[in-house]
Amino acid sequence: MYFWASYGLFTAKIFTIVFAILILVVGILALTRKDKSASKNKLVIKKLNEKFSELTETFQAEILDKKSYKQYLKQKKATEKKNKASEADKKRIFVLQFQGDIKASAVASLREEITAILQVATPNDEVLVCLESGGGLVTAYGLAASQLERIKKHNIPLTVTIDKIAASGGYMMACVANRILAAPFAVIGSIGVVAQVPNFHRLLKKKEIDFEQLTAGEYKRTLTMFGENTEKARLKFQEEIEEVHQLFKNFIQQNRPFINIQQVATGEHWLATKAQELQLVDELTTSDDYLLNASQHAAIYEIHYTTKKSLAEKFGITIHNAYSWFNGRAL
Numbered sequence: 417m418y419f420w421a422s423y424g425l426f427t428a429k430i431f432t433i434v435f436a437i438l439i440l441v442v443g444i445l446a447l448t449r450k451d452k453s454a455s456k457n458k459l460v461i462k463k464l465n466e467k468f469s470e471l472t473e474t475f476q477a478e479i480l481d482k483k484s485y486k487q488y489l490k491q492k493k494a495t496e497k498k499n500k501a502s503e504a505d506k507k508r509i510f511v512l513q514f515q516g517d518i519k520a521s522a523v524a525s526l527r528e529e530i531t532a533i534l535q536v537a538t539p540n541d542e543v544l545v546c547l548e549s550g551g552g553l554v555t556a557y558g559l560a561a562s563q564l565e566r567i568k569k570h571n572i573p574l575t576v577t578i579d580k581i582a583a584s585g586g587y588m589m590a591c592v593a594n595r596i597l598a599a600p601f602a603v604i605g606s607i608g609v610v611a612q613v614p615n616f617h618r619l620l621k622k623k624e625i626d627f628e629q630l631t632a633g634e635y636k637r638t639l640t641m642f643g644e645n646t647e648k649a650r651l652k653f654q655e656e657i658e659e660v661h662q663l664f665k666n667f668i669q670q671n672r673p674f675i676n677i678q679q680v681a682t683g684e685h686w687l688a689t690k691a692q693e694l695q696l697v698d699e700l701t702t703s704d705d706y707l708l709n710a711s712q713h714a715a716i717y718e719i720h721y722t723t724k725k726s727l728a729e730k731f732g733i734t735i736h737n738a739y740s741w742f743n744g745r746a747l
Contacts, residue, residue: 456724459532464511464707464716469496507714508541511707516549516586520556527563528721539571542714545593546577546703551584551606554660560585561667564592577703578602583685587696588664591671596697597706604691607668608683609661611653613639672696 469492476488510533514522533543545564551557567574576582576593583606590596598604620627620642627642638653639645665681675695691697707716 460720462718509716511718512545514547518552520560523560525721529719542573544575549586557585561589597699598688598697599702602688605685607681
């Protein structure tokens with residue numbers, strides 16, 4: 417009896433382990449199949465008119481008595497029916513969000529969103545870009561600004577709203593717009609170029625460490641982090657910075673010819689109230705107010721291009737996060 421009891425317990429354990437492994441394998445296969453079948457990239461479109469309507473309805477439900485609320489719903493239904501009939505004649509506003517970092521990483525989604533919009537938008541519509549950026553790499557923000565230029569080349573009105581900041585490369589993007597709207601305390605400007613290079617030459621020399629750098633071409637490298645910098649190299653580096661600054665100023669002058677470029681291209685930044693006086697922005701308002709007012713006469717669509725991570729990428733991120741946690745670091 418002891419033998420059979422032990423054998424039965426052993427068999428139950430084996431069966432449980434095998435069953436658990438099968439469930440795990442089936443789960444992984446299901447996730448893999450789902451991951452393969454699902455598109456990695458997705459264009460998400462949200463109609464903001466419906467969002468505003470839902471907010472209003474929720475608020476009215478709380479503040480109105482039952483009779484007034486029923487009357488409100490009846491009136492709302494009639495209005496929606498009327499609006500639906502004239503939907504085809506309405507102006508459309510396509511809203512994009514651009515949150516800029518130093519590499520202008522959001523340009524990867526921006527280019528896809530603009531490509532999608534250009535296939536359906538007409539000169540009767542409008543593209544609104546909610547822009548927030550303190551600037552960054554010249555090449556990255558140059559590309560981002562070029563993406564916005566695509567909209568204007570198709571004769572589609574372009575509006576940029578700035579609620580917090582559009583400085584340096586951020587303003588390079590903003591100036592492309594037909595209209596620039598900014599919240600009163602938003603930071604605007606910083607039309608300049610900066611480059612910083614630390615130099616460890618004296619430290620290496622003190623420690624008797626040699627540094628060798630071989631180049632083909634007199635100006636392949638100007639300033640260096642480890643070698644001894646010469647005055648000639650400094651002058652060349654400054655010349656390159658001035659050249660980029662001049663291109664920046666030309667670009668702004670091309671898009672906003674009425675600006676006194678010598679006055680604003682000093683690298684300074686201003687709050688939007690002062691920036692309006694300098695004609696860097698056209699109107700003081702928030703993106704929220706602009707969209708809410710526009711929803712009374714236009715169909716508003718928020719566009720966002722998302723990239724889904726594969727199962728392997730998700731697994732890699734999980735492992736990385738776990739490793740960081742065990743090493744006392746948080747992401």
